[in-house]
Each structure stands twice: as C-alpha cells, then as structure tokens.
Amino acid sequence: MVLNFLRGGAAVNVLARQMSARILVVDAGVAADLPDHPRLLKGKIAYGTADFSQGAAMSEAQAAESLRLGVCAFEQVCAEGVDIVAIGEMGIANTTSASAIIAALTGVAPAQVTGRGTGIDDARLQHKIRVVERALQVNQPRGRDTLAKVGGFEIGAMAGVMIAAAAQRVPILLDGFISTAAALIAAQFAPDICHAMVASHRSAERGHQVALDQLGLAPLLDLDMRLGEGTGALLALPIVEAAMRTLQEMATFDEAGVSERT
Numbered sequence: 001m002v003l004n005f006l007r008g009g010a011a012v013n014v015l016a017r018q019m020s021a022r023i024l025v026v027d028a029g030v031a032a033d034l035p036d037h038p039r040l041l042k043g044k045i046a047y048g049t050a051d052f053s054q055g056a057a058m059s060e061a062q063a064a065e066s067l068r069l070g071v072c073a074f075e076q077v078c079a080e081g082v083d084i085v086a087i088g089e090m091g092i093a094n095t096t097s098a099s100a101i102i103a104a105l106t107g108v109a110p111a112q113v114t115g116r117g118t119g120i121d122d123a124r125l126q127h128k129i130r131v132v133e134r135a136l137q138v139n140q141p142r143g144r145d146t147l148a149k150v151g152g153f154e155i156g157a158m159a160g161v162m163i164a165a166a167a168q169r170v171p172i173l174l175d176g177f178i179s180t181a182a183a184l185i186a187a188q189f190a191p192d193i194c195h196a197m198v199a200s201h202r203s204a205e206r207g208h209q210v211a212l213d214q215l216g217l218a219p220l221l222d223l224d225m226r227l228g229e230g231t232g233a234l235l236a237l238p239i240v241e242a243a244m245r246t247l248q249e250m251a252t253f254d255e256a257g258v259s260e261r262t
Contacts, residue, residue, distance in 0.1 A: 001090050002030055005229075006037045012088065012229035019237050021086065026073045028066055029153035031092075041076060043069040045153045049097075052135040056149045057097065063148035063156055067189075070160020078168065085165050086200075086237060087182070088175035088230020089154045093117075095205060098181035100132045100150035102207045104141040105184045106214045113207025115177075118226075144188045151185060158182035163189060166196040173240065175233040176203035176225065180211040187215065200236035201225060 004010045005025050008017075016023050025040045031047045034040060045065050049057040058066075074085065095117035102113045110132040116125055139149035147156050159182045162172050166186075174180055174197055186193050194215045201221035202208055212219060220236045253260070 011231050015231055015234040019234050024077055026157055028069055028157040041073055049152055052150050053131050057151055058148050060148050066153045066156025067160035070157040071164040074161045074164035084171045086173040086230050086233035087158050087161055087179050088233055089178050090229055091154050094152050094178050097152045098178040099207055100135050101146055101181040102211045104146050106210055108210050113210050115205040147185050155182045159186040162186040166193045172197045173233045174199050175230045177205035177208045201232040
C-alpha cells in the first residue's frame with residue numbers, strides 16, 4: 001500500500017489530484033524497508049509496535065520520537081508552503097489501537113468504541129474487544145502516557161503534525177477514526193488544540209462519534225466511510241474552501257448597498 005501511495009495509485013492520490021493537494025507519505029513504523037522517494041519521509045521508529053495486550057506498545061522515548069517525527073513532517077510541508085493540513089493514515093490493525101486510545105481518554109467502555117475495522121465478522125469483533133479490554137487492564141493508560149502504552153507510531157506522528165500545525169496557526173482537517181484518536185492524543189499535550197481542528201466526516205466506526213464529542217467537534221460529512229488514507233478529509237476540503245471564500249469574498253450589506261429592513 002505504501003508503494004501504491006508513492007506511485008499515485010491509491011484512492012487518496014486520486015482525490016489529492018482532484019483537489020490540487022500535495023501528499024507527503026511518512027514511514028513511522030512500516031514492517032518493511034522502503035525505497036527512497038521524494039514524497040516519502042523516512043522516520044521508521046521500529047518495525048511495528050509491541051503487543052500491547054502484554055505490556056506497553058512502545059517506550060516513552062519511542063513515543064516522544066513519534067511526536068517529533070510528526071513535527072518534522074509538518075516542517076517539511078510548511079517549507080513548501082501550506083495553508084491547511086489534512087491528516088490521514090494507513091496501518092495494519094490500527095483501529096484496535098485507536099479503539100484503546102479512545103476508550104482510555106473518554107472513559108467509554110471498549111465494547112462501545114471498538115468496531116469492525118476492515119470488516120471482521122462477529123467472532124473476530126468480540127476477540128478484538130477482549131484484546132482492547134486486556135490492553136487497558138494491563139497498561140492502565142492515563143493522559144499523556146496513553147500514546148506509549150496503547151498507541152501506534154503513526155498515531156504519534158499524526159499528533160505531532162497537529163501540534164506543530166496549531167502552533168503555526170495552520171488549520172487541521174481531521175480524517176476518520178484513527179486520525180481523531182490521534183487528535184485526542186494531541187489534546188493531551190495541547191488542550192486548546194481542538195480550536196484549530198475541523199472534523200471532515202463521521203466514519204462508520206462506532207467509536208468515532210465518541211471521540212468527536214470528546215473534542216467538541218461536529219463532522220461536516222456523514223457518508224459511512226471507513227477507508228482512511230485521508231480520503232474523508234480531502235472530500236471535505238472543498239467545503240472548507242467554500243466557507244473561507246464566502247468569508248473573504250462575499251460583500252457585506254453595506255458594501256453591496258443593500259438597504260436595511262424598515
């Protein structure tokens with residue numbers, strides 16, 4: 001899939017071309033070595049995280065490194081010129097870590113925030129819920145340590161992008177379930193960061209609305225999407241642009257010479 005992104009053949013590439021958006025792919029922890037590419041930022045922290053049902057997903061140092069990687073990613077696109085960042089991901093089984101993060105940071109039971117991901121059956125869903133429950137029991141994540149205990153490298157990197165973007169007053173366009181879990185992580189380090197965020201859509205994952213409510217965000221779209229990759233964020237981009245153009249270009253009543261009601 002990463003190579004497909006770099007070749008321009010994924011859904012997010014199609015939408016990015018339509019929206020005239022640039023893509024930067026960040027390798028935070030892909031379990032394979034990747035070739036050099038001008039649109040690939042190599043920042044592999046490890047070949048995947050540890051089994052969080054047995055202990056912490058990563059060390060505190062690795063968690064900090066994932067956040068720094070996100071800052072570096074934002075600095076690279078910022079140097080190219082950017083006025084909004086759309087944040088998405090691709091990862092294997094990362095709806096599981098996102099479910100654990102959302103349960104830990106909202107206090108909602110894992111069964112209420114853990115969904116089917118790419119479409120698992122009922123038996124696998126129950127197993128997934130039990131894994132999340134065990135991870136929370138074993139690790140007892142709280143606040144800022146949630147990333148290290150039950151998160152993923154890509155989730156930390158997305159949170160780092162968000163923190164860096166907000167610091168530069170660049171608006172953040174969230175994608176779906178996992179992107180919003182990363183936003184919850186970012187909010188542990190910068191509690192006011194939600195004011196820089198726009199929720200692009202509500203995904204089909206059952207825990208997504210729980211996370212959005214925690215952040216106080218209302219989604220622009222509700223299309224039962226579950227693809228990830230930042231596709232939902234790109235679909236919402238024209239709506240954000242329309243809002244900005246209306247604010248910037250629409251004449252006021254005074255400017256247009258519209259008479260007041262009598």
